[in-house]
Amino acid sequence: MHQAPLPETDCRIYLYAGSEEGAGKTTIQKHAAVRNGELYRLLERGFGRETVRFEVGPGEVPEWPQFAKRFPEALLWMFPNKR
Secondary structure, three states: OOOOOOOOOOOOEEEEEEOOOOOOOOOHHHHHHHHHHHHHHHHHHHHOOOOEEEEEEOOOOOOHHHHHHHHHHHHHHHOHHHO
16 A cells, blocks of 8 residues: 555545544554544545545544534535536
8 A cells, every 4th residue: 555556546535534533442443543644644645635635523433423414515525526
């Protein structure tokens, strides 16, 4: 993932994470917030800043209400020509 070249594409990638993802976990999930940031930086480096968007919900955990709240905006950003 760190070294492989990425194909040309017109896709957009939207990532969302709550800042408290993994809080209280004892499994690998406890690193979720940090790993999401690392994933974003790798994707941004490979695809470019205009192609990858990462938003962090301060104080939020991964629950459907937070996802549902951001979903319409994420769709509009991922598919800007479909309005």
